[in-house]
Amino acid sequence: MLIVNANVEEIIELDNQIYLLKIFSPEIAGSIKPGQFVNLRVSESTYPLLRRPFSVCDVEGDFFYIMFNVLGEGTKTLAHKHHGEALDILGPLGNGFNLEGDFETAVLVAGGLGSAPFPYFIRKINGSKKILSFVGGRTFREVITYGMNNILTATDDGSLGFKGNVVELLNENIEILKSNKIKIFGCGPTPMLRALSEFSIKNNFECDISTESAMACGFGICQGCPVESAKDKDKFLLVCKDGPVFNVKDIVL
Amino acid sequence: MLIVNANVEEIIELDNQIYLLKIFSPEIAGSIKPGQFVNLRVSESTYPLLRRPFSVCDVEGDFFYIMFNVLGEGTKTLAHKHHGEALDILGPLGNGFNLEGDFETAVLVAGGLGSAPFPYFIRKINGSKKILSFVGGRTFREVITYGMNNILTATDDGSLGFKGNVVELLNENIEILKSNKIKIFGCGPTPMLRALSEFSIKNNFECDISTESAMACGFGICQGCPVESAKDKDKFLLVCKDGPVFNVKDIVL
């Protein structure tokens, strides 16, 4: 956990108004793990006031990437960054995906911008496991497959791939899943994660999901990011510190 | 009085961290008078919240310039503008210098950034009157002579020209002033304007000064910019609407 003064290398606009921000920071690039995140100060002014959390999307040498779309003032400011600008970064934060364990195929399940952490995930796995990706979105415009491979797609409106949500698509392919030693890794909107949890638990698949929450600090001091624990009803877990990645058996969404 | 969506053409850094912002706006360039000002929205965010007032420094065709240095968040944001950026401008505001009247020489008196309105003033006078400029600052670094001519300088520390303030320098040259049909035009910090008022009234010189005030609106609705009237003790004048240029006989600083 460090505060580093990094530099913007480049801002790259993908299709569908998705941006990649390439950042020079040997400290972060050298230490961050797939599924961990950074908390960026997007401006020195008091608006936006709080840092903004982003998953690490990929790492290349001394550089790392985040992937985002423009939602509000914070991401708008980020999208206007240019080469050489200083960027105040807090990270690496959170726990990352658990890549240990006895599986042969990593089944990646992404909804919308939930694809963000997977390019780095795939790079780290580096051929040691097989990859199977299920990517969903409401329409084809929201299906983000950047940096992923072995992809099946689903859209709510059927404009690309399977018509339905991405968990229904998993269900369609349940035989393939069952005939392999798999672990599922999911990232996306909460309703999708909820459905994925049920699906995994029902079918007895190991499954890690990367969750989101409003955050003030990102490192455990504000108590702003609670998530219900499956094991201890008397206290909440914290998304920023105990997560953002949880085994589906550990939390109630 | 208009709200126009203008475009930044260029930001030019002069010496001493003084900036010129060149703005494309046929509406403003075509209608503004020397001594009038514009009220700029420096950002769409709520910080800075209020517009920032700046004198028109010069006009060239469809472009106009403002001159500023970096004081706080507003001017810092402005200094980072680049070509093509949109700029929301309210103007022309205020009354401008009174160039009518029976004088042959315009004596310009500027302290620090008080030089800002004079390049355009000189351009408009366009040889119809003689110009004599007195420019002061605390040190040589603060003496700004951009776009002025026929210049005598004064510095508090004597690092350039006359050692003393600019009104003392006027006093040194009182004979020249008295032997010409002059009108004085002053712009600068309030203490300087106060001294200039006394000097002008004592010597019976016609004198217009451009004043400043904290402002919220810039066009007369907030009542935030009062200045004591010399004629009517029962009400304040407004710097933004009744000024910013006043004849020294009309106000008490």
Place this chain on the structure above:
Amino acid sequence: MSNVDLSVQVGPLKLRNPIMLASGTVGYGNEMAEFIDLNKIGGIVTKSLSLKPRKGNPPQRIVETPSGMLNAIGLANVGVEVFLKEKIPFLKKYDVPIICNIAASSIEEYVECTKILTEEEAIKAFEINVSCPNVKEGGLQFGNDVSAVGKITHKIKAVTNKPVIIKLSPNVSYISEFAKAVKTEGGDAVSAINTLVGTAFDIKTRRPKIKNITGGLSGPAIKPIAVAKVLEIKRNVDIPIIGIGGIMNWKDVVEFMIAGASAVELGTLNFIDPAAAIKIIESLEQYCIDQGIEKISDVTGSFKI
């Protein structure tokens, strides 16, 4: 032309849409008319008027703060007489409800102002400013004294048939108690909120940046507080509310209406974008179309908790 009904009722006062311009942030309308068509606005609230002209506080009167501003204008105004003679003729050229805001130093002065102004038929309602830091009774501000607010409401209602809106101070423990007193004494509506007491010091001179020492905080910084005050009133008292405080765009207007406001006033925003009111009215209409809302008044108090 859409079929959306943007009109709202604030008690007996009918407005063509919920967007009013707040007292002290539109002068007497003439400057604003250069930027917008006043005929399209829901209502204009004049700068607070007192019986006699007031010069107001000496400078510095305003200072910017993070996402807000402090002001201590000191109720500078032309007085009731000059207002009727010189200011209202301009406003009468427009078809826009004029709400006259009154600020006074004694209950008698409130009553006297109302008596004079109620004769002018162009004035459609009164907004009574009991929340200005300059107005004191026995050392306490009216706005912080429930019984004084009740008394003022009662006495003013006795001298006018026009709707009386009491503008409440947020600088109190329970604003809903004040709204209750207004209702009990026959007031037609409340507006909330006026500015919050704040200050700022110049660290070099160690003097307050504002000559009056303290000023009133307005702007987006106070919006969360203002929305909470509107909600508090809505949940406790059955009285129409005009929401005020930090509105910057149509979304903020919808937020205030959800929390319980029947209409809203734009304040500080007028300084930043004098054309904002029109843009907001247009956006509200679009919002209603998009959401299938037939009458915008259905949004008032529609929060789900």
Place this chain on the structure above:
Amino acid sequence: MSNVDLSVQVGPLKLRNPIMLASGTVGYGNEMAEFIDLNKIGGIVTKSLSLKPRKGNPPQRIVETPSGMLNAIGLANVGVEVFLKEKIPFLKKYDVPIICNIAASSIEEYVECTKILTEEEAIKAFEINVSCPNVKEGGLQFGNDVSAVGKITHKIKAVTNKPVIIKLSPNVSYISEFAKAVKTEGGDAVSAINTLVGTAFDIKTRRPKIKNITGGLSGPAIKPIAVAKVLEIKRNVDIPIIGIGGIMNWKDVVEFMIAGASAVELGTLNFIDPAAAIKIIESLEQYCIDQGIEKISDVTGSFKI
């Protein structure tokens, strides 16, 4: 090494410098220790403790607002027992004054917590949070009831010899009346301010963005209000004040001290820049050198009006 004396007294409590870390914004110190050397800080105020552990409110607990944030954490904390067993050993490794913040649901609980904690010699003072919206007595919040605040002060003073600081609510008409009650009942200092009640609605769902409906507003948005409250206390009551609210840098600290604060607490800033406290302490020293100030405590209440 300069000769500047940064140390301050808050009543009987001596601090090496005026920079404290505010309750609820530093946890129990361990995360912060990764960013700053706690030995350099003026004091650490722990997250509010209650007798029993509290789970706190369900999500969503926070939302950003213009230059501010709302929170409704709901006093999630480990409780007095776990604090003494698991949390304080870490803090004891440092040479930093520990101020224990207590929040309770009844006067008895306040007293009980104080009794237990006062035994722990590492605890140098108590800050009593009477201003949390979750704490009610007869339907009213303690923080809005002068006599309750007086009573709590009195009863707590009776069970501890350590300095007792009462943390005041800004959601009242006259905060200085509360400070007066604290002084009368033997309290050693007040801290001002806690957060202001605010809310925000999601205009799509029409639900409050915060599950608890309302939350507490903090951050630079509230600074002008906080400075005004400190000034109000300073001008009316002779009691040491700890200034809190929206501090973002050393200039804000100086502003609070000019207005009357003997020390300050950094809150929301810790989330944005957990290393800020150290930078501020260094800048304050430089400020004193530049201004020829020998003792920073001379700045307290040095306003010129």
